[in-house]
Amino acid sequence: MQTNLSEQAKRLPRAAEAERILRSCVHCGFCTATCPTYQLMGDELDGPRGRIYLIKQLLEGHEVTAKTQLHLDRCLTCRNCETTCPSGVQYHNLLDIGRAVVEEKVHRPLGERLVRESLRALVPRAGLFKALTHAGQACRPLLPEALKAKLPRQPHPARPRPEPRHPRRVLMLEGCVQPALSPNTNAAAARVLDRLGISVAAAPRAGCCGAVDYHLNAQERGLERARRNIDAWWPAIEAGAEAIVQTASGCGAFVKEYGHLLRDDPVYAARAERVAALAMDLVEVLGREPLERLGIRAGKRLAFHCPCTLQHAQKLGGAVEAVLARLGFELTAVPDSHLCCGSAGTYSLTQPELSRRLRDNRLDALESGRAEVIATANIGCQTHLDGAGRTPVRHWIELVEEALD
Structure with a gap:
């Protein structure tokens, strides 16, 4: 795609990257066929190709309006379009660049600003989020339906974790909302790993991965959280930790971007690249282990929802299904499993x-x-789907751990 950045756009920190991505797009339109919002709205501007044109226009100096912001806001960043694209367009990086420019040029209504600032103030603070979640559960009958849907229907308390006792050790990103909304997920992962001879080492100073801030256009704040995590993990990495495990694919997708996002940071670039290389979704760790040693007695009929951050961002579509099949679970067919x-x-x-x-x-x-139960690999998908009050939705590792002898 022919592109001529404005003089102002050329001064952006990621100007060269934006121009390269724009030029790689051949506007073939294959992406529209798999874009969830285009399928719902039927509007070219609510599909990847249309949004790429909007970003191209704003970087070439055209007027930026609230309409531009609306169409960019409506993008899920599911990255389905990247899986489909024959030209390898790195759409999500272009979208981050475009959204940051629009955020500076378009003044959001007060209501939108309050929602976004509240999310950034609450979600990354695991302790505060947990306290509010417990308060919400206590007051559940009094809450509006929209808030009730965000609380667990059937909380599964965290069971004790094994003490680290094996020579093989991994780190685990605990997450922001998962300890409150699905507190047994990380504990179940630690117990399954322990059965396979892998211990989880603590990294108490690590916190939010940074994705919430970054994707709400507070990008520098998101990168500060990334740097803080790198510092928190580094002593264990130097001591031989073999992986940084994530049980939430959304967090994992962002941690795997640390190397790219901090590549120009003279202090953190090398360490960020190392952290990104060590970042692994739980299924990547388990998939290479002798799972037959677990002695699973699988009896449930499952439908697996593969999160976009697992199949499109991390390119691990089918990996969890393969592990569950190895363990003897019965998996149902899921139409349009690529959709968000x-x-x-x-x-x-x-x-x-x-x-x-x-x-x-x-x-x-x-x-x-x-299916008796829906399994997934990301706390956001789990909470969102379960909030409909239909078939129960659980993290897949909890179902595996419950089936242990």
Whole structure:
């Protein structure tokens, strides 16, 4: 795509990257066929190709309006388009660049600013989020339906974790909301890893991965969180930790971007690249282990929802299904398994109507095989799908751990 950046755009920190991505797009339109919002809206500007044109226009010096912001906001960043694209367009990076420019040029209404600032103040603070979640559970009958849907229907308390006792050790990103909304997920992962001879080392100073801030256009704040995590993990990495495990694919996708996002940081570039190389979704660790040693007695009929951050960002589509099949679980067929459920981080709160429509469509597909339970690999998808009050939704590792002898 022919591109002529404005003089102002050429001064942006990621100007060369933006121009390279724009030039790689041949505007073939293959991406529109797999874009969830284009399928719902039928508007070219609510598909990847249209949004690329909008970003091209703003970087070439054309007027930026609230309409531009709306169409960019409606993008789920599911990256389905990247899986489809024959030219390898790195759409999500271009979108980050475009959104940051629009955020500076378009003044958001007060209501939108309050929602976004509240999310950034609350979600990354695990302790505060947990306290508010517990308060919400206590007051559940009094809450509006929209808030009730964000609370766990059937909380599964965290069971004790084994003490580190094996020579093989990994780090684990605990996450922001998962300890409150699904507190047993990381504990279950630690117990399964322990059965395989792998211990989870503590890194108490590590916190939010930075994705919430970054994707709400507070990008420098998101990178500061990334740097803080690198510092927190580095002593264990130097001591021989073999991986940084994530049980939430959304966090994992962002941690794997640390090397790219901090590549120009003279202090953190090398360490960020090392951290990104060590970042692994839980399924990557388990998939290479002798799972037969676990002695699983699988009896449940499952439908697996593969999060976008797992299949499109991390390119691990089918990996969890393969592990579950090895362990003897019965998996139902899921139509259109490449499509997004509408959770997309904070999207279900910033774009609730579109998010609900996508959720209901996904649940119809997941339930078509009459599964007893829906399994997934990301806390956002888990909470969003389960909030509909239909088939129960759990993290897959909890189902595995429950089936241990």
